[in-house]
Structure formats: C-alpha cells, structure tokens
Amino acid sequence: MSDEIKHECGLAYIRLRKPFSYYLQEHGSVMYGLNKLYLLMEKQHNRGQDGAGIASVKLNVEPGYPFLSRMRSNAPQPIADIFAKVGAEVQELKKYQHDITSHPGLMKGHVPYLGELLLGHLRYGTQGKNNVEFCHPFIKRDTQPGRNIALAGNFNLVNTEELYDLLNINPGEFQKQSDLAAMMEVIHHFLVKEDAENPNCANLVNVLQKAIPLFDGGYTIGGLIGNGHSFVMRDAHGIRPAYYYINDEVIVAASERASIRTAFNVGENEVLELMPGMALIVDDKGNYMIQQIVEPKERRACSFERIYFSRGSDEKIYRERIALGYHLSKRVLEDINYDLKNAIFSYIPNTAEVAFYGLVKGMEDYLNKIKVERILSWGNDFTEEKLTEMITRKIRQEKIAIKDVKLRTFITNDDSRNEMVQHVYDVTYGTVRNHQDTLIVIDDSIVRGTTLKESIVRMLARLKPKKIIVVSSAPQIRYPDCYGIDMSKLGDFIAFRAAIELLKERGLEHILTEAQERIKELQRTNQLHTENVVRQIYKPFTTEEISIKIAQLITPEDITFPTQVIYQTIEDLHDSCPTNTGDWYFTGNYPTPGGNKVCNKAFLNYMDGKNVRGY
Template structure:
C-alpha cells in the first residue's frame, strides 16, 4: 500500500498444559512457552507498530507471592525490547546460579514471566496516545486471585461513553482515550459479580454472556484471570480475525493462522478458525471448551485482512491475492488496447507483489491464446525462426518502483516536505521506451492518493512512458472504518475528494448541503445510526467517473503523461475473497449501527472543517 494506513493490532495467547519439567525434558528448555510467545508475536509483527506487551499468570502459587506479571514497551522495536528485558532477568539469575535453567521449579519461582498462561499483544493505536500506558494488556489487580484480570485485543469500540455509564464509572482523562479501558471496566464488573455468586471459580462463559452484548464494534479479545482461567473471543460478525490450535501440550490463539502454523510447525487443517460470536474458554485445570457466547450474525469478516493486513504466507490469503490480480487482467487488456508488446507491468512494493503475480498470470493466459491462434492460422507457412519468435514472446515485467527508505524528515514546510516525500520510492532507469511503452503499475489499495501524486506518479513520469495506468486490487475506499483501522476522516480519502469535486463541477452542491442538513437533524434526534447519508454524495456518479476524477487528482501539476486509474469491482472482490465479506470501506454497508453513526459524524466533521476522528 503506497499510502500507509498502518496495521491492525495482533493478539497472541498460549496456555501450557504440562508442567515446565515436561518442556525441559521434551524440548531441552524450561523457556519453551516464552520462546513460542516470542515467535508468535514476531510472526505477526506486520500488525502493530506503536508498542507491545506481554502478561503471564503462574498457577498454584503460594499465598502472598505474585502470580500476575505484565511488561509493556513503546520502543522502536517493542517485541525485541520486551524479550531483551526478560533475557536480562534470566542472565541476572544465572549470575547467582549458573545452572538454574536446569531446575524448572526454581525458574518458575524466580522468573516473573515464566507462567503457564501467557498473553501477548502488538498495538497499533487507533485510539489513545502512542505511549506505553496505552499498550495492552491492561490489568486489574485484586487480593482475590479470581478477580485479577489481564485483557488485550484487536478491536475498536464506538460506544465507550455508554459503556462507562452502564457500570456507573465517571471515566478519567486516561480512560476517555482508551476503548480498552471501557471494555476492561465492563468485563471486570461482571467478573466480580460472577465471583460473588461462585467464589474463586467464576464462570467466564457467564461473564462474557453479560458483558459482550454491550459492545458495539469489531473485536478479538483475549484475557486471563489470576486463578488460571482464560478466554479468547470474537465478535458476532467475525469482523476481526481469530484462530486457535490445541494439542496435549498447548492451547494457542492468535490473529493469524500462518503465525500459529509457523510457530508450532502444524498443518493448515490443524489450526481452526474461532467462529463469529464464539469464545475459546480455558479452565484453570487446562481443559478447554468452545462456547457460542453471542448468536452469530451475518459474517462480515474484514476484507482488508485478505487484501493487505495479514501476512501473505497463509496459503489461502496468498491464493486470494493472486485471484484479486487475475480478476483485473481483462479490464486492463481493454485499457491497453491489447497491446502487450508495448506494455510493461510492475507493482508498488511490497504488499502488492502477490496481486501482481495474479495480474501477470492473466496476461500470460491471454498471450498464450494469441500464440495458439496465430500458429494455427499459419497452417504450414512457418519456419523455425518464425515459430521460435512466437513461442518465446513474454509479458514484459519489470521492477520499476523500489521502496528506498521510510523517510523521516525534520523539514516541516509543506513545499520542502513534498520534495522529500518524492524520494520515498526510486525507479529503475532504462526499462521504458520513451513515448512508446505504457506502464501498468498495481497497488493493493489506494487510500489517500498522496504518495501516488507526490512520489510514485512523478517518479514514473521520469521514465517517459506513453501512458501510466495505476491499478488497485481493492475497490475505491469511500467510507471510514471504526472497527480497528485508522481510517475515520473522510477528507483523507481520494475517492471522497473526487466525489466532492464532481459535485462542485456539475453544479450539484445542493446534494452536499442537503446531506449536511440531514445529518444535523439526525444528530439532534439521536438518529445518526439509522442511515448512511454519505452514500448520497456518490450516488450521482458511476464508478468510472469517480476513477477518472481520482486520476486527475493524483496527477501532479504540469504533468504531461496521461494517467488512468483502474479499481477492482465489488463483485470480483467477493469472488476473490469469499469468506471475508466485510466491505463497508467500499460500500458503506456497516455491520453494526455504530458504523453509520461514525460515518455520518465523519461527514459532519468534514463539512464543519473539523480535522478530528469520527468517533
């Protein structure tokens, strides 16, 4: 993705089902669980960039000794920082007893994070500040072990104010900025109530059935209590991803299937998807059960997971991204007038690479058809040279764009800063016949269009192509998100800006005014959740009209090379990613009422000149 919308949060959960001595004997290390937690987090490092945290619960600890430990970091490399600190603690122990790692009991007693239950989290902050206090897990401490709670998740809630009110809490400044704080208060409230009914053995199933119906948002959450109970749960629409794996040694859950497969070296079918509304509940004795906490609703798993967020090492995601590119090939052939001889195909590194392979595959299929037709039309009128020339013809592929460096410039003036942004990407010179070749460059999605305009299109223009075609493997991003992705300002979306420009050009500003009036009225009547009014701004125009306007918006001033933009359509997105139908970014069809409310609030903010989030 050339325009960073950054990443989702990531969750990692491990419950060891054997004594530490078992892992020492079987795998040669009492640190087996910690090593696996590190790997499980690193294999999801594509998700969180703002910080990370780990928590551990020790079982069967003598009264008076600590049993819940937590460590968080907002360093540049937070996972490495966390486990470096754990490593320092191990080294300190070895100073006094060099062979301590050979004694499982001593290690458990002296190393804080050597617990049977472990929870790891990678944070990307869509809400709250990017400092360590906002990193998950959050914890609640209590003298009663069963009322101690560590909670982390991949989610956003859009009803945090209501949640604080439901548990009669007047939130402080910190709590107002964190939706996890609101979720923590609600879950802990019902955990305490349940412990009053079932002292020292509260049913997490009962807690979740009371707490989670109150949450409006998409979420995968994981938690551990001080008495050794734990759970991982997914929202009723399955918006955020969750997978788990169980054997006689471990119970594992994470945000990505591939991370579990790699960390534990298991097959695809051994890692199961936690289905919408379900919770994986692990009892203090290590037994587990899957509970349907919320009645499953229409599955609306996030399509961006398949397009961009999740690692492409998952075989299903890899195939889906291939298909996304392949589905675009016919339309691109039409746009280049089937002139493969004078067309070069490339991609925006690095996440569009797999879709690029699918696009090229589609082009190769067409080229092979042409080869067969031509050869058949020759009859016997050919020689070895003529035949060889035909069968060796290939699709022209080049690595045109090179992501050079993530520039962090100290320059603040807009003009100078734009000059620096131009150099985030570099080009491969000598690949294009000037004025002859068309450049087709695929990106996985186009959000703001800023990097395309200020860097990529300018850069490609230096090669002197006849035409530049920018292709998006995702449809036009038109609507904000409120379920875990930092996309809640409408003015950031190039598709929205294109619609506004078209309305102004065609003398249709009354559509904007009417939408503004409608939303203000809805807000007065507390009805913002009832209709997505932003859809009205796109309705007068075809997808192609908006794409053409986007092409104009991403073309730098004075740029002479024609620029076209081609987007994936919704039908082909769903055909490519059949299990992840959450498409509200593109269609405005939100799975919960909070989505409409956020979307309308985002439009109101834009029209009132407020550069703030929609929630």
C-alpha cells in the same frame, strides 16, 4: 499499501497444559512457552509496530507472591525490546554459583513472566496516543486472584461513552482515549459480580454472556484471570480474525493462522478458525471448551485482511491475492487495447507483489491464447524463426520502483518537505522506452492518494512513459472504518474528495447541504445509527467517473502524459475472497449500527472543518 494507514492489531495466547519439567525434558527448555510466544508475536509483527506487550499468570503460587506480571514497550522494535529484557533476567540467573536454569521450580519462582498462561499483543495506534500506557495488555489488580484480569485485543469499539454511562463511570482523559479501558471496565464489572457469587470459581461463560452483547464493534479479545482461567473471544460478525490450535501440550490462539502453523510446525487443517460469537474458554486445570457466547450474525469478516493486512504466507490468502490481481487483467487489457508489446508491468509497494503475480498470470493466459490462435492460423506456412519468435513472447515485467529508507520530516518548510517526499521511492532507469511504453503498476489499495501524487507518479514520470496506469487490487475506499482500521476522516479519502470535486463541477453542491441537514436531523432525534446518509454523495456518479477524477487528482500539474486509475470491482473482490465479505469501507454497508453513526459524524466533521476522528 502506498499510503500508510495504521490498522489492526495482533493477538497471541498460550496456555501450557503440562508442568514446566515436562517442557524441559521434551523440548530442552523451561522457556518453551515464552519462546513460542515470541515466535507467535514475531510472525505477526506486520500487525502492529507502535508497541507490544505481554502478560503472564502463574498457577498455584503461594499467597503473598506475585502471580500476574505484565511488560509493555513502545520502543522502535518493541517485541525485541520486551524479550531482550526477559532474556536478560534469565541470563542474570546463570551468573549464580549454582545455575538454576535447569530447575523448573526455581525458574518459575525467579522469572516473572514464566507463567502457564501467556498473552501477547502487537499494537497499531488506531485509538489513543502511542504512549506505552496505551499498549495492551491492560490489567486490573485485586487482592482476590479471581478478580485480577489481563486483557488485550484486536478491535475498535464505537460505543465507549455509552459503556461508561452504563456503569455510571465518569472516565478520565486516559479512559476517554482507550476503548480497551471501557471494555476492561465492563468485563471486570461482571467478573467481580460473578466472583462474589462463586469466589475464585467465577463462570467465564456467564461473565462473557453479560458483557459481550454490550459491545458495538469488531473484536477478537484475549483475557487471563488471576485464578488460572482464561479466554479468547470473537465478535458475532467475525469482523476480526481468530484461529486456535490445541494438543495435549498447549492451547494456542492468534490473529493469523500462518503464525500458529509456523510456530508449532502443524498443518493447515490442524489450526481451526474460532467462529463468530464463539469463545475459547480454558479453566485453571487446562480443560477447554468452545462456547457460543452470542448468537452469530451475518459473517462480515474484514476483506482488508485478505487484500493487505494478514501476511501472505497463509496459503488461502496467497491464492486469494493471486485471484485479486487476475480479475483485473481483463480490464487492463481492454485499457491498453491489448498492446502487450508496448506495456510494462510492475508493482508498488512490496505488499502488492502477490496481486501482481495474479495480474501477470491473467496477461500470460491471454498471450498464450493468442499464440495458439496465431500458430493454428498459419497452417503449414511458418518458419522456425517465425515460430520461435511467437512462442518466446513474454509479458514484460520490471522491478520499476525501489523504496529507500524512511525519510525523516526534519524539514518543516512544506515545499522542501514535498521535495523530499518525491524521493521516498527510486526508479530503475532504462526499463521504459521513452514515450512508447505504457507503464502499469499495481497497488493493493489507494486510500489518500497523497503518496501517489507526491512521490510515485512523479517518480514514474522520470522514466518518460507514454502513459501510466495505476491498478488497485481493492475497490474505491469511500467510507470510514471503525472496527480496527485508522480510517475515520472522510476528507482523507481520495474517492471522497473526487466525489466532492464532481459535485462542485456539476453544480450539485446542494447535495452536500441536504446531507448535512439530514444528518443533523438524525442527530437531534438520536437516530444517527439508522441510516448511512453519506451514500448520497456518491449516488450521482458512476464508479468510472470517480476513477477518472481520482486520476486527475493524483497527477501532478506538471505531468503532461495521461494517468489512469483502475479499481477492483466489488463483485470481483467477493469472488476472490469469498469468506471475507466485510466491505463497508467500499460500500457503506456497515455490519453494526455504530458504523452508520461514525460515518455520519465523520461527514459533519468534514463539513464543519474539524480534523478529528469520527468516534
């Protein structure tokens, strides 16, 4: 994604089912669980680089000794920072005259994070600031073990204010900025009530069945209870991903299937998806159940997981990204008038590489078809040279762009900063024939268009192509997200700005004021959640008209040759990614009522000139 957005988070959960002595004997280390937690987190580091955290719970700890530990970091490399500190504690133990690292009981007593229950989290700052205090897991401490909880998740909630009102809590400044804080208060509230009825034997099914229906959002959450119970829970629409793996040694859950497969070296079918509305619940003895907590609703798993967020090492995601690129090939061929001799294909940034392979495969299939037709049309009228020339034709592919190190914004003058931004990418000179070749570059999605205009298009212009075509493997992003992606300001979206420009050009600005008045009326009657009024802004225009305007907006004024933008269609998106049908940022079809509310508030913010989030 050429436009940086902050998105998603990553969750890692491990429950050891054997004594630490078992892992020392079978795997050579009492650190087996922590080592696997580190792997799970590193294999998901793409999901969060603003911070990380881990929590552990130790079983059967003597009264008065700590059983719940937590460490968080917002260092530049937070995972490495956390586990370096854990490693330093272990190395310190080796300095003693009697090395205790091969003594499981002593190690458990001396290493705070050597617990049977482990929870890891990777954070992107979609809500709140990037201070370490906002990093998950959050914890609630109590003198009674069954009322202690560590909680982390991949989610956003859109009804945090209502949750605090429900519990009659007046949140402080920190709580207002953290939806995890609100979720924690709710779950802990019901946990305490359940523990009061069944001391240290609280039924997590009861707790979750009371708490979960109150949350409006998309989420996968993991929780550790001080008495040794734990859970991983997924929302009713399956918006956020969750997978698990169980054998007689461990119970594992994570946000991505491939991370579990790699960390534990298991096959695809051994890692299962935690289905919508379900919870993986583990008791203090290591027994587990997969329990329906809330009734599943229409599956609306986030399609951005397949387009961009999840690592492409998952074989299904890899194939789906190939399909996304392949579906675009017919449209690109039409727009270059099938002139492959004078077309060069590339991708920006690296995350679009797999979709690029799919796009090229579509071109190759077309070219091979043409080769067969031409050769058959010759009959016996051909020479070896003519045949060789035909069968050796290839799609022209080049590594056009190279991303240099991230430039620092130490220059405050806008003109100077723009000059620096232009050089985030560099080009491979000599790859394009001046004013003859059409340059087609694929991006996985286009959000703001800022990087395209200020850096990529200007950079590509140095190669002096005949034309630039920017291809997006995702459809036009038109609406805010409120389920884990930091896209909540309408004015940031290039598609929205294009629609506004078209309204102005065609004298349809009254649509803006009518939409504003309609939303204010809904607000007065407390009905903001019932209707997505922002759809009216796009209604007068075809997708192609908006794409043309977007192309104009991302083209610097001093670029004279044409620039074009081609977007994925909604239909081809769903055909490519059939199990992840969540498309509200493209269509405005939100899975929960809170989405409409956020979208409408975002529009009011735009009209009022407020550069704030919609929730």
